[in-house]
Amino acid sequence: MNGAQSLVKTLLNNGVDTVFANPGTSEMHFVAALDEHPEMNCILCLFEGGTTGAADGYFRMKRDVAGTLLHLAPGFGNAFANLHNARKAGSGILNVVGDHAKHHLRYESPLKGDILGISQAVSHWTRVSFNATDVATDGAAGVQAARAQNGQIATLVLPADTAWNEANAAANRWDSKERLRRPSIGEIEAAATRLVTPNAVLMIGGSALFGPQRKLAGQIAAATGCRLLADTLIPRISKGAGTAKLDQLVYPISPKIAQLKATASVTLLGANRPVAFFAYPGKPSVPEPPNCPITDLCTPTDDIEWTLQALADAVGVTCITVAETHSLDLPDIPSGQLTLEKVGLALAALIPENAIICNESVTSGFHVIPPTATARPHDLLAGTGGAIGLCLPCATGAATACPDRKVVALTGDGSAMYTLQSLWTMARENLDVTVIVFANRGYQILRDELTNVGVANYGQNAQAMFDVENPALDWVSLAKGHGIPGTRADDMDSFAKALSTGLFSDGPSLIEVVCPSPA
Numbered sequence: 001m002n003g004a005q006s007l008v009k010t011l012l013n014n015g016v017d018t019v020f021a022n023p024g025t026s027e028m029h030f031v032a033a034l035d036e037h038p039e040m041n042c043i044l045c046l047f048e049g050g051t052t053g054a055a056d057g058y059f060r061m062k063r064d065v066a067g068t069l070l071h072l073a074p075g076f077g078n079a080f081a082n083l084h085n086a087r088k089a090g091s092g093i094l095n096v097v098g099d100h101a102k103h104h105l106r107y108e109s110p111l112k113g114d115i116l117g118i119s120q121a122v123s124h125w126t127r128v129s130f131n132a133t134d135v136a137t138d139g140a141a142g143v144q145a146a147r148a149q150n151g152q153i154a155t156l157v158l159p160a161d162t163a164w165n166e167a168n169a170a171a172n173r174w175d176s177k178e179r180l181r182r183p184s185i186g187e188i189e190a191a192a193t194r195l196v197t198p199n200a201v202l203m204i205g206g207s208a209l210f211g212p213q214r215k216l217a218g219q220i221a222a223a224t225g226c227r228l229l230a231d232t233l234i235p236r237i238s239k240g241a242g243t244a245k246l247d248q249l250v251y252p253i254s255p256k257i258a259q260l261k262a263t264a265s266v267t268l269l270g271a272n273r274p275v276a277f278f279a280y281p282g283k284p285s286v287p288e289p290p291n292c293p294i295t296d297l298c299t300p301t302d303d304i305e306w307t308l309q310a311l312a313d314a315v316g317v318t319c320i321t322v323a324e325t326h327s328l329d330l331p332d333i334p335s336g337q338l339t340l341e342k343v344g345l346a347l348a349a350l351i352p353e354n355a356i357i358c359n360e361s362v363t364s365g366f367h368v369i370p371p372t373a374t375a376r377p378h379d380l381l382a383g384t385g386g387a388i389g390l391c392l393p394c395a396t397g398a399a400t401a402c403p404d405r406k407v408v409a410l411t412g413d414g415s416a417m418y419t420l421q422s423l424w425t426m427a428r429e430n431l432d433v434t435v436i437v438f439a440n441r442g443y444q445i446l447r448d449e450l451t452n453v454g455v456a457n458y459g460q461n462a463q464a465m466f467d468v469e470n471p472a473l474d475w476v477s478l479a480k481g482h483g484i485p486g487t488r489a490d491d492m493d494s495f496a497k498a499l500s501t502g503l504f505s506d507g508p509s510l511i512e513v514v515c516p517s518p519a
Contacts (some may be wrong), residue, residue: 001170003132004029004163007096007156008037009170010139015418016042016067016094018058018400020051024071024111026098029163031069042399043429045393047163053393053419054400055093056086060381062355063190063403065092065146072099073113076155081387082419083122083153088385089235090206090300095123096496101161102130102455107249124152140171148208149301173480174377180303188307190299191267192314195224197349199264203229204246205271206304210379214268216308217269218244218323223315227263231274232256233384239357240377241328249274249287256287266294269311270304277386335492340367340438344515346496347408347436348375350503354405356381356398360391362409364515365440375452389418392435395421400433406503407433412440413473420478426508427483432507434502435484437475440515449462475512490514 001009007030011017018041022032034042045051051068058066070076076097086093099105099115119126125145129135138156145154183191194200202224204217209230214237221228221244228246230237249256253276260266260274266288273294276285298307333349334342348371351357355378359365362383366420372378379397383390395409416437426433479486489495489511502509 001136001167002164003129003167004030004033004157005036006136006167007139007158008033008040010136011067011143012037012040013170014140014143015175016065016143018043019067019069020045020054020397021069022046022048022051022071022075023341024075024098026072026100026160027069029160030096030098030158043425045071045425046397047419048075048420049082049318049389049394049511050095050101050396050422052079052086052095053082054081054397054422054425056089056091056151056390057108057358057381057394057397058152058401059086059091059093059397060394061379061398065094065143067094067096068096070095072097072111073115073118074111076115076118076242080118080122082390082393084387085385085390087122087153090151090231091235092146093153094146095119095153097155097157098129098163099157102159103161116173119155120443123155125153125154126156126157127244129159129162132162132167135167136169136171140174143175149167149180150304151177160415161180171498172307177271180301180306181299182303182306183297187297188310188314189297191311192224194265194267194295195220195226195315196262199262200224200226201263201266202226202269203228203231203266203271203274204269206300208270208304208308209234210236213305213308214238214244216312216317217321218246218325219317219321220308220312220315222323223317223321227507231271232277233386234382235384237380237382238336238377239372239380240326240375242325242377244323244325251277253277253280253283253287255282260288260292263288263292265292268294268296269298269307270300270302272300281425326374328376331371333496335496338489338491338495338513342492343495344368346492346499348372348437350408350496351375351378351408352501352503353377356402357410358391358395358398358407360388360415361412361438362415364412364440365410388415392416392419392422394467395433395435396425398430399426399433400429403432407431407432408503409435409436410433410438413475417473420482423479423482423484423508423510430507432506434499435479435508435510436482437510437512438515439473439475439512461482475510479510484508484510486510486512488512488514
């Protein structure tokens with residue numbers, strides 16, 4: 001057994017059975033070891049940012065770790081942006097990065113780079129295996145690190161000679177004995193007292209936003225009268241009929257400040273303090289009113305489930321406490337002229353129960369997402385770190401983690417071009433993803449941001465930075481070129497037909513929505 005073989009067996013022993021890969025020469029022994037285990041699900045991504053974005057989406061839905069296989073420092077560099085998003089999402093990922101054999105590192109070879117430096121800039125845990133006999137235990141430690149504190153980025157650097165040299169055996173499963181931090185009883189009681197005062201806010205994040213924990217958070221709001229709130233960028237949230245009602249902070253800083261205008265206190269449970277996305281001239285960095293206390297009851301890396309239950313007990317939640325929930329209210333499918341609001345209504349009417357929506361439609365999503373509040377119950381995955389190019393890989397990972405659930409990917413045309421290669425992976429794996437590309441022919445968010453920073457007028461050079469025209473992107477052709485059937489919709493009848501076809505058939509498809517100005 002060589003080091004690479006011991007690592008693959010160790011990953012399987014420790015419950016990691018999916019690897020999103022983009023390998024090169026230094027990883028060939030690992031590729032050969034993967035080939036010996038058909039029970040390992042190996043998924044090729046044609047760009048390293050696709051591997052890490054997919055591993056992020058996989059964790060958000062599976063709640064467990066996938067691996068990535070990356071090629072030296074440049075490969076890790078290509079993967080960095082979606083690792084940044086994954087870190088902000090609290091996703092657990094194990095990156096396996098090949099490096100040159102140790103005796104080769106003395107030379108300035110073309111692909112030599114500072115893997116440790118680039119890894120440590122985004123990873124919570126980084127280790128280099130110096131001997132083939134260490135690879136198995138290092139791999140098991142990496143899986144444990146990726147699962148720690150509700151999900152972390154772990155990176156194992158595997159020099160080529162440690163992969164091909166003789167090793168001892170695979171490592172058995174390491175069962176983590178980690179006990180997540182919990183607030184004190186005094187902190188719980190103080191929070192319970194605070195939440196019953198007027199204009200109190202309970203801001204939730206992490207696992208409190210979906211599943212049974214979301215219901216419990218709604219019951220706490222019902223028992224205390226507090227306002228239940230979520231941040232703007234969240235990894236995963238339950239949506240649709242039956243979910244507990246909450247407010248979500250908007251993106252622009254001025255209306256975000258208005259949302260919190262009367263707030264007397266904010267208690268954070270599984271969430272970080274809300275902050276403006278950027279600094280803007282003459283505007284504050286934080287949206288809460290002056291003198292509004294922000295209390296960190298439970299951080300995203302703490303024991304969210306225990307804290308929610310302890311808080312529920314402290315405020316008197318019982319089995320008969322009823323949370324205020326969204327009712328099922330499916331709109332009629334609109335026809336006629338296409339508008340973004342009508343697209344949202346059609347989506348709300350048609351998405352099946354238990355669907356997964358991956359949303360990176362940024363400006364279009366402001367108009368499309370609101371009607372889904374009363375759609376059939378589903379999950380929404382969104383951007384967390386602000387690095388563009390998450391949607392298509394995230395949908396790939398979500399569909400891999402949940403092959404029995406329909407995935408809908410909402411993306412702008414500018415965003416989708418960052419990780420266009422994910423369409424090919426969807427086609428190869430026959431993933432059940434319906435991609436909706438909002439073709440507004442540019443980076444609309446940048447046009448808005450120019451106004452936000454106080455620039456009233458702009459000319460030819462600025463316009464060239466915002467538009468993706470001349471030539472216009474042809475998404476039907478791009479989809480077909482990657483092996484996916486594509487349809488262009490410029491009115492509601494053609495959109496509704498294409499959406500129905502995509503949602504009620506298996507496999508991937510793409511709809512290009514020719515974007516009008518919002519109604």
